[in-house]
Amino acid sequence: MLALLIFTVGLLHAHAVSMMNSTGTVNEEGVCQCSVILPDNTFPADRLEVLEVSSRELSTSVHQEIIKIQNYQATLTEYIFKLKNLTRRVEIIELGGISYTELDFELLKIEIREMESLVVKLKQSFNGSSTLVESLFVEIHNIAAMVNQLESYDKNNVLAVRREIASLRKKLEDCKKNQDIPTLPPVSYGTCNHGGLKNISKPFVVQLNWLGFTYKFGGWGKDTLVGAGQDLHWMSPLSTDARIMNIIRSYPTYEDLLLYKRPSDMVLSKTLPRNNIDYTSCGQGGGMILFNNSMYYNCYNTRDICKYNLNTGTVERKTLTDATFNNRFSYSSSLWQDIDLASDEDGLWVIYSTEENSGNIVIGKLNPITLSMEKTWVTTQYKPAVTNAFMICGVLYATRTLSTRQEEIFYMYDTKTNKDLKTSIVFDKMMENVQSVNYNPNDHKLYMYNDGYLVTYDLSFKPKENLS
Ligand SMILES: *[C@@H]1O[C@H](CO)[C@@H](O)[C@H](O)[C@H]1NC(C)=O
Ligand SMILES: *[C@@H]1O[C@H](CO)[C@@H](O)[C@H](O)[C@H]1NC(C)=O
Numbered sequence: 068m069l070a071l072l073i074f075t076v077g078l079l080h081a082h083a084v085s086m087m088n089s090t091g092t093v094n095e096e097g098v099c100q101c102s103v104i105l106p107d108n109t110f111p112a113d114r115l116e117v118l119e120v121s122s123r124e125l126s127t128s129v130h131q132e133i134i135k136i137q138n139y140q141a142t143l144t145e146y147i148f149k150l151k152n153l154t155r156r157v158e159i160i161e162l163g164g165i166s167y168t169e170l171d172f173e174l175l176k177i178e179i180r181e182m183e184s185l186v187v188k189l190k191q192s193f194n195g196s197s198t199l200v201e202s203l204f205v206e207i208h209n210i211a212a213m214v215n216q217l218e219s220y221d222k223n224n225v226l227a228v229r230r231e232i233a234s235l236r237k238k239l240e241d242c243k244k245n246q247d248i249p250t251l252p253p254v255s256y257g258t259c260n261h262g263g264l265k266n267i268s269k270p271f272v273v274q275l276n277w278l279g280f281t282y283k284f285g286g287w288g289k290d291t292l293v294g295a296g297q298d299l300h301w302m303s304p305l306s307t308d309a310r311i312m313n314i315i316r317s318y319p320t321y322e323d324l325l326l327y328k329r330p331s332d333m334v335l336s337k338t339l340p341r342n343n344i345d346y347t348s349c350g351q352g353g354g355m356i357l358f359n360n361s362m363y364y365n366c367y368n369t370r371d372i373c374k375y376n377l378n379t380g381t382v383e384r385k386t387l388t389d390a391t392f393n394n395r396f397s398y399s400s401s402l403w404q405d406i407d408l409a410s411d412e413d414g415l416w417v418i419y420s421t422e423e424n425s426g427n428i429v430i431g432k433l434n435p436i437t438l439s440m441e442k443t444w445v446t447t448q449y450k451p452a453v454t455n456a457f458m459i460c461g462v463l464y465a466t467r468t469l470s471t472r473q474e475e476i477f478y479m480y481d482t483k484t485n486k487d488l489k490t491s492i493v494f495d496k497m498m499e500n501v502q503s504v505n506y507n508p509n510d511h512k513l514y515m516y517n518d519g520y521l522v523t524y525d526l527s528f529k530p531k532e533n534l535s
């Protein structure tokens with residue numbers, strides 16, 4: 068088209084020159100005369116007209132082509148921009164500037180694939196060669212290769228391992244689906260429709276207490292009243308000497324606990340004039356339990372039981388007659404826990420000992436409103452030989468240490484039959500010392516405070532025996 072335009076202009080130009088290239092003469096009267104010799108005696112007006120028409124047609128089509136090219140260019144600019152962004156992101160990952168996840172890789176790969184297909188389309192519409200598109204295509208291929216390489220360079224092979232785990236998990240799930248023989252009765256939380264404790268899962272570490280691992284003693288959990296709201300999570304690290312419970316911290320949800328977000332602290336001591344501190348309302352040892360939105364615990368330096376209402380902050384207390392305290396008969400792996408509160412499907416319990424029972428465990432059923440003792444059971448199990456104890460469906464379970472890594476439930480006492488029983492349910496520990504264990508009937512889990520770590524265990528139960 069451009070060549071044609073030049074041709075038209077050239078033709079006109081030649082015409083003018085030939086008109087100019089004339090010889091001039093001056094006649095006798097001094098008048099200048101010019102004679103013009105035209106190269107052709109017939110002017111090609113019809114040819115010019117044809118040319119003009121075709122030129123117009125061509126110029127519209129050139130205009131259209133230019134618009135098309137502009138469109139392509141806009142798309143190309145966009146792609147180039149996108150490509151630069153991708154390149155930058157790949158570079159950042161390559162330099163290890165950010166910690167990347169599999170998700171980042173997957174996103175990058177999807178974007179690259181998208182761009183690749185777009186460029187292929189663009190190439191087709193160009194129908195031929197365009198160096199811009201060609202180089203774009205090459206660049207995208209390079210980036211795709213780089214991302215694949217980066218993934219394989221991942222030093223810890225984390226991604227590969229995670230993929231393997233995912234596939235394994237999938238296989239396991241499929242396996243489970245195919246193997247639909249329910250060996251256990253359906254779980255119904257909050258009820259005792261089973262034949263007692265069967266087994267304990269592996270420990271699941273939820274979090275470290277917020278003060279750190281030097282705070283090795285304390286307790287944690289959720290509200291253990293059957294049917295109570297299960298969102299709130301509490302923890303209460305004791306002073307590092309395992310004695311004073313001064314702060315109850317609560318988190319409104321499990322997620323908040325995991326992130327240490329939105330904590331509320333309830334402080335039990337009072338600061339008196341001249342910097343003296345009144346510990347009267349504080350707790351002692353790791354035997355506390357949350358029941359019906361009140362924390363129940365052994366009051367500091369006494370044989371009293373305290374009830375602290377989380378809503379109102381009021382403290383009620385009542386003396387536990389004959390109970391020994393102040394390390395007379397605490398548990399073997401934690402000091403100051405002479406009086407241990409527990410709760411199960413049947414309500415609130417207290418596990419303690421007396422001089423009269425020679426330091427053996429006494430189980431008491433406690434009225435949660437009046438704090439008075441409703442009934443007691445004496446056992447033959449020496450309390451200081453036990454690491455901790457909890458109640459499930461009116462049965463006491465006591466644990467002892469097997470090794471730094473293993474614990475065993477070795478003793479049971481059924482308050483319904485007044486009989487005790489030796490048993491052996493072995494379970495793993497994360498850390499060496501068990502400082503407190505609470506059972507929650509709402510989720511059939513144990514909540515253990517394990518050298519400062521907050522740990523849970525899932526419990527499984529035997530089917531109910533048929534007494535026919
Ligand atoms: C003009 O005409 C002369 C002869 O008259 C010729 O020699 C010359 O080349 C012509 N010039 C052009 C530009 O055509
Ligand atoms: C790349 O583009 C995304 C949006 O598509 C933007 O969020 C991101 O900040 C850009 N990255 C860089 C390094 O420019």
Ligand SMILES: *[C@@H]1O[C@H](CO)[C@@H](O)[C@H](O)[C@H]1NC(C)=O
Nearest residue numbers: 189190191192193194195196
């Ligand atoms: C692409 O070019 C070929 C010849 O090189 C032609 O036959 C075909 O029609 C063209 N396609 C388009 C979409 O322009």
Ligand SMILES: *[C@@H]1O[C@H](CO)[C@@H](O)[C@H](O)[C@H]1NC(C)=O
Nearest residue numbers: 265266267268269493494495
């Ligand atoms: C008890 O649970 C542990 C941990 O999940 C498991 O290794 C063990 O085989 C289970 N024992 C029984 C008797 O089910």
Ligand SMILES: *[C@@H]1O[C@H](CO)[C@@H](O)[C@H](O)[C@H]1NC(C)=O
Nearest residue numbers: 292358359360414434435436
């Ligand atoms: C729980 O507390 C409420 C008052 O806050 C009381 O009415 C109710 O009886 C308590 N339930 C138990 C089982 O203690």
